[in-house]
Amino acid sequence: MKKLFLLFCLILTASTFALADTSPITHFKIAENPYEQNQVSVVVTDTLNNTLDNVNGDYVFTINGFEDTLKFTSGVAFYKHKIDKSTFLYARHVDENGGATLSSLYYVYKSESKLVPIHISWMWLLIIPLSLVLIAYLFKRFIIIAIVIFCIFVYFNYHNNLSIPIFFQSIFDGLKHIF
Template sequence: MIFPFTGTAQQASINDFMVKENLSQNGKLAIIATDSLEKTNNQVNGDYKFTINGFQQDLRFTDGVAVTSNPIESSTFVFFKHKSGDKEIGKLFFLRVTEKGISPYKISGFLLIVVPLLVLFIAYKLKRFLITLLIIALVYFYLNYSKGLDVKQLIESTILGLKDLI
């Protein structure tokens, strides 16, 4: 061999992830890199870029698990997005905070389309469209101002959910 061999380690890519409360229950979230069977991918190590509610963060993964730097103090909506090569993964969660800890509930992009259409269908059938629209607007403003729900996050989660269906 004329040239010395210089090998570089290739970082494992994150194909999917799930969100849980950190084991120490300190109010922080653990992001777990998973494979297609939702088993932890222990080969994921190093820094990976995630966008959390529009803010880009570098998360350090060790054996497939990373912990967010900021604790969650109250119930809120959180949109996680990660771009791995040509694949973009985005998930919307509702994080419910209680005395027992944080319970993350994944919100499907499909539900973001079906539920409003169902509400509009019911409103149309009951001829109460204006009252229903007012109630939806009040719920949206409540969630927007007190729980951190943003229209941009809803639209982006819906688009990524539709991409997964196709």
């Protein structure tokens, strides 16, 4: 009887430890918060952009350089800060168990009634300045036009909260995932 009771306690203890594990986040996206105006939510997805409902609990994200703990329920967490104008959002998650670092850059376009998050690939951040330099190098008479376009590109990024460190961090995170 004692051995049976000990075996039952051992199985019960093992099952509680197995249920205590949190689901790792492997992909996420930024979406408009359907319940609050001018707010976004972070949605945990799989590689096919389907929401993972089994992700629950608190996870640490860094959004635009500010660390915040987001509470996920059924794969969705709400970012509490309101968005007043169109802006860039750089969201980053480091897995606490030594997993991969995930990061995504979004341009959140604000219209009159809703927010439209647009994912910006790190490749575009690299291709646009390099193509301007290449055009200026190949066609010497377009140097001034390339410099003006580059200045407009830098001003647009800076005006919409995409600072130089976040710009380069997004490119470096993208390059890390290649290698």
